[in-house]
Every structure is written in structure tokens, then in C-alpha cells.
């Protein structure tokens with residue numbers, strides 16, 4: 699949540715602003731930057747609630763996506779992780795097109811999350 703330097707290389711938008719707010723066992727991160735791939739500003743608000751639940755609202759162009767990540771340790775040094783992303787049909791696309799876009803968004807979010815493990 700505080701590793702500002704990984705946001706550009708792994709998430710595609712070098713951070714132009716970042717704020718972490720600590721509320722007991724919760725961290726709320728607000729950050730954003732220019733998303734090179736989409737040539738648009740990216741804004742995210744992410745909540746991490748210990749232990750192991752992350753919710754993130756991500757906005758760029760007319761897209762709004764919610765990302766959910768949960769993890770739990772299963773043994774020393776090994777965690778099990780669940781990941782999902784929901785995309786709003788902000789463009790009032792026909793259902794089939796909206797579902798396809800949501801699948802692409804899910805795959806992109808998962809790819810970006812997976813890049814975190816390469817650090």
C-alpha cells in the first residue's frame with residue numbers, strides 16, 4: 699500500500715499523488731497518475747482491511763472497476779489468494795459487449811495484480 703515506486707512499472711500508471719490514511723487495522727490509499735496504455739488519468743481508492751481483504755475502486759476514461767483481493771496464510775511462507783474484478787457498464791453497452799469488456803477488465807486486473815509478485 700505504501701510502495702509508491704512499484705505503481706508505474708507494475709500497474710502502468712506512474713504515481714503522481716499518493717495518500718495513505720491509517721484507521722486502526724485499515725489502510726485507505728488514494729493515488730493516481732497517467733495511465734499510458736489508455737492515454738488517460740487513473741484514479742484509485744483502495745481499502746486494505748487486515749487481515750487480508752482489499753477492495754479497490756479504479757477509474758479511468760469512462761471506466762469504473764472494483765477489484766477484490768483476499769488472502770490467507772496456509773502455511774509458513776505460503777498464502778492462498780482470491781481475486782475478482784467487477785466493471786460497471788458505464789457506456790450502456792449491449793449486454794454481450796459489456797460482458798466481454800468485463801472479462802477483458804478482469805484479465806487485465808489479474809495480470810496487473812500478478813505483476814506484484816514479480817517484484
Ligand SMILES: [Fe+2]
Nearest residue numbers: 704708709814
Ligand atoms: Fe500493486
